[in-house]
Amino acid sequence: MDQLSVILQRFSMNTEVFFTGNLCGISTFSREPNQGHLHLLCSGELTLIDEQGKSQLVNEPTVLFFPTPHVHRIIGSEENPPELVCANIIYNESSSNPIANALPALLAFKLSDCQKLKQTAQSLFEEAFHDRCGRLPMINSLTNIFLIHVLRHVLNNNIMQHGLLAGLAHPHVAKVLLAIHQTPQQQWGLEEMAELALMSRSKFAETFKRIVGQSPGDYVIDWRIVVAKDLLQQKKSVALVANAVGYENGSALARVFRKKLGLSPKQWLEQAS
Numbered sequence: 001m002d003q004l005s006v007i008l009q010r011f012s013m014n015t016e017v018f019f020t021g022n023l024c025g026i027s028t029f030s031r032e033p034n035q036g037h038l039h040l041l042c043s044g045e046l047t048l049i050d051e052q053g054k055s056q057l058v059n060e061p062t063v064l065f066f067p068t069p070h071v072h073r074i075i076g077s078e079e080n081p082p083e084l085v086c087a088n089i090i091y092n093e094s095s096s097n098p099i100a101n102a103l104p105a106l107l108a109f110k111l112s113d114c115q116k117l118k119q120t121a122q123s124l125f126e127e128a129f130h131d132r133c134g135r136l137p138m139i140n141s142l143t144n145i146f147l148i149h150v151l152r153h154v155l156n157n158n159i160m161q162h163g164l165l166a167g168l169a170h171p172h173v174a175k176v177l178l179a180i181h182q183t184p185q186q187q188w189g190l191e192e193m194a195e196l197a198l199m200s201r202s203k204f205a206e207t208f209k210r211i212v213g214q215s216p217g218d219y220v221i222d223w224r225i226v227v228a229k230d231l232l233q234q235k236k237s238v239a240l241v242a243n244a245v246g247y248e249n250g251s252a253l254a255r256v257f258r259k260k261l262g263l264s265p266k267q268w269l270e271q272a273s
Contacts, residue, residue, distance in 0.1 A: 003168045003178045004151060010181075010230060011097050012090075015143040017136070019086040020128040023076040031069040036089035036100060038147065039064040039074065040111075042125045044082035047075040050106065058082075061111040061121065065150060067103040085128045087143050098226055099151065102164035107150070114153045120146045167212040172197040176208070180220055184227050185246040188220045225260055228253060232269045241265065 001009070015038060019027075023046065029037055045059040051071040058064070059080070066072065067089065076082050091097040111118045124142040127135060153159070160166040167173045176193045179186075186192075193216050194204035208216045224245040231241045242253035254264045261268055 001178075001182065003174050003181070004148075004155065006178060006181045007099055008148075010227070011099065013097065013099065013147060014090045015087040015140060015147055016090055017085060017087045017128070017139050017143055019084065020139070021083065022081040023074065023084050024078075024081060025076060027074045027076075029066075029070075029072050029074075031071050032088075033069065034091040034097075036068055036091075037064075037066040037070075037072070038087045038089055038143065040085040040121055040124065040146070042083040042085070042121075042129075045077035045080040046082040046084075047077075048108075049073040049075065056108075058108075061118075063107065063109055063111060063117065063121075063150060065103075065107040065147075066105065067100040067107070068105065070105050072106075083125075083129070085124060085139070085143070087140075089147070098164060098223075102160065103154070104160075107154070107159075109153075114149070116149050117146070117153060120149050162211065162213050164212065167208070170207075170211055172199060172204075173208055173211055176204075176216070177212075177219075180223055184220075184224045185244055187246060188216075190216060221256060221260065225256065228257075228265065229268070229272070232265055233272065238265050 022044070041058055041060075041062045041064070043061070045057070047055050047057055048064060049055045049072060089100075091100060111121050120142065124139060124146060127138045127142060132138075154165055155169045158166070158169050160169070164177070167177050176197050179196055180188060190201050190205060194201045197204050199207065205216060208219070212219055214222070228241050228245045231244055232238070236244070238250040238253060242248070242250045245253070247253045247256065250265070257263060257265050257268060263271065
């Protein structure tokens with residue numbers, strides 16, 4: 001399995017289209033927990049205002065992707081009303097989504113920047129702006145596909161210089177990240193990771209920290225906690241979760257949780273519920 005599929009299989013990102021058509025006036029989007037927003041401009045002109053009050057004019061087919069909850073406003077031009085498809089990005093996890101957290105507050109780029117994005121957007125617009133049988137499930141499915149193309153575009157063009165997605169785009173670091181993501185229960189030492197990356201221990205440790213932003217060992221622990229949270233929310237026992245993420249027993253997992261989060265797994269689950 002490839003590096004993106006492993007994460008998407010465990011941590012879902014689903015779209016829910018809530019608006020298609022010409023936007024008039026001002027639309028305000030609030031900060032909803034575990035939810036992002038995706039806006040696709042087909043034609044017309046709009047002004048985007050972020051939560052700091054910074055504005056930007058958009059007047060050609062463009063992707064505006066807020067991966068995590070952010071307040072923003074869209075003001076449609078009266079002279080040239082924007083034709084849009086707007087969707088919520090729904091994360092099924094109540095804690096966090098590692099891909100969303102690895103992205104900036106806003107990703108904005110022209111549809112012409114990527115042929116696949118442009119093709120998928122054209123299919124989406126064709127369905128969104130015509131009344132056909134099965135329209136709603138079709139546009140939701142196409143928006144899900146479009147979102148994967150967005151993530152591919154980020155990886156293929158090294159848009160992220162630091163963090164998880166930057167690591168997934170690096171030919172050597174990506175091998176290690178993929179292995180950690182697939183088998184968090186394995187005992188990952190620096191020597192094993194460096195060997196997998198075909199690098200010396202010192203070179204690998206330096207490269208990993210520079211690109212991902214933390215040491216390999218810290219990343220392993222943080223990923224195990226992310227996976228453990230997901231499994232705990234699936235009502236798995238603490239002992240089973242501990243074994244699934246590489247700890248001998250529930251007590252060992254609890255020590256890691258308390259050190260990183262200040263809570264035991266059960267306390268964290270109570271707060272997250």
